[in-house]
Amino acid sequence: MARAPENLSLGGSSPEEIARDIAYRDVLTRIETLLSEPCDWVAAMATVACELHHAFDHYHWTGFYRTVRPGHLQVGPYQGGHGCLDISFERGVCGAAARLKDTQLVPDVEAFPGHIACSSSTRSEIVVPILTSDGQVVAVLDVDSNDPDAFGETDRLHLEVLAADLGERWGKEALQAMTK
Numbered sequence: 001m002a003r004a005p006e007n008l009s010l011g012g013s014s015p016e017e018i019a020r021d022i023a024y025r026d027v028l029t030r031i032e033t034l035l036s037e038p039c040d041w042v043a044a045m046a047t048v049a050c051e052l053h054h055a056f057d058h059y060h061w062t063g064f065y066r067t068v069r070p071g072h073l074q075v076g077p078y079q080g081g082h083g084c085l086d087i088s089f090e091r092g093v094c095g096a097a098a099r100l101k102d103t104q105l106v107p108d109v110e111a112f113p114g115h116i117a118c119s120s121s122t123r124s125e126i127v128v129p130i131l132t133s134d135g136q137v138v139a140v141l142d143v144d145s146n147d148p149d150a151f152g153e154t155d156r157l158h159l160e161v162l163a164a165d166l167g168e169r170w171g172k173e174a175l176q177a178m179t180k
């Protein structure tokens with residue numbers, strides 16, 4: 001599994017930022033070890049959601065939405081309270097990440113047009129798309145926080161590296177599941 005480069009300057013590198021960076025490197029190492037066993041796409045998503053969710057105090061909902069048919073996401077393995085089941089690419093932060101194939105970092109969900117309020121306590125979120133090697137969106141990794149402005153560049157950096165690894169290893173399998 002890949003890692004974010006060690007020497008990146010992260011948002012001025014405050015002590016909090018440095019601690020978060022270290023926590024990501026620890027949890028990603030743990031995930032790498034866990035996923036080194038034979039493991040299918042669902043087992044991988046469940047393991048990632050669990051490990052990330054319990055590693056960070058600012059994570060209050062952590063999970064995957066899978067592309068189940070063109071333009072459509074459905075909830076996958078997650079941790080936290082009840083999540084919405086079905087999201088079109090046209091709706092919400094998850095939809096935007098899938099449609100634009102780009103990370104959505106939302107410091108204030110109230111200010112995001114079309115945000116889907118699965119939980120009224122959510123204040124901020126980050127959603128990272130997971131792509132196959134030829135650029136098809138097979139899922140998004142969605143992390144929601146009850147804290148405003150909870151996510152920053154450190155989160156983006158590590159989650160994008162993780163998402164790229166997941167897409168590379170399980171993208172083809174995820175695609176096959178989608179077209180069945």
Ligand code: SME
Binds near residue numbers: 082083091
């Ligand atoms: N974050 C979402 C909806 C999914 S849940 O909050 C679990 C969105 O607006 O895309």
